[in-house]
Amino acid sequence: MSEKDCIFCKIIDGQIPSYKVYENDLVLAFLDIFPLSYGHTVIIPKKHYYNFLNMPEDDMGSFFKELxxxxxxxxxxxKIDGFNLVQNNFPAAGQVIPHFHYHIIPRMKGDGPLRMIPGKVQAKEEDLREIIQKIKE
Ligand SMILES: [Zn+2]
Known part of the structure; x- marks a missing residue:
């Protein structure tokens, strides 16, 4: 898939709307609309890299600072108790979107081990708006 067809590049360009958590010149963070938990956020570099192996080392420091x-x-x-950082490389590891990204998955006490379950339920718009409001407060 080329950069032109990349769904995350389209989100960066604003061709596809998103619930933005944070944005600056380097990165964009937005809510996953198929969340594994309340507040599940995806963070992407604004430059298109396929995955971890394609990101130049010089760009890693600034990306991790933003993460x-x-x-x-x-x-x-x-007000979450913890969070998982998850990053998948290549389809065999569950990479679906061909643009390097990290998942920030909020966790609460008693949630138990993280399960990356496919075929998730789409988030309600009101919940997504509420989360953004809490973050912007
Ligand atoms: Zn892209």
Whole structure:
């Protein structure tokens, strides 16, 4: 799939709407509309890289700085007990979108081990709006 057809590049361009958690020159973070938990967020670099192996080392430091900042923001604003960072490489590992991304998956006490279950349920728009409101407060 070329960059032109990449769904995440289209989200960056604004061709596809998203619930934005955070944005700057380097990254965009938005809510996953098929969330594994309340506040499940995806963070992507604005430059298109297929996956972890394609991201230049020089870009990694700044990306991880943003990943940390956004994780801390979600932890604080959504008052979660913890979170998983998940990053899949190649279809065999569950990579669906061909644009490097991290999942920030909020967890609460008693949630148990994380299960990445396919065929998830789409989030309600009101919930997504509520989450964005809490983060922006
Ligand atoms: Zn892309």
């Amino acid at each position: 940390k900042k956004i994780s801390a923001l979600i932890k604080k604003k959504l």
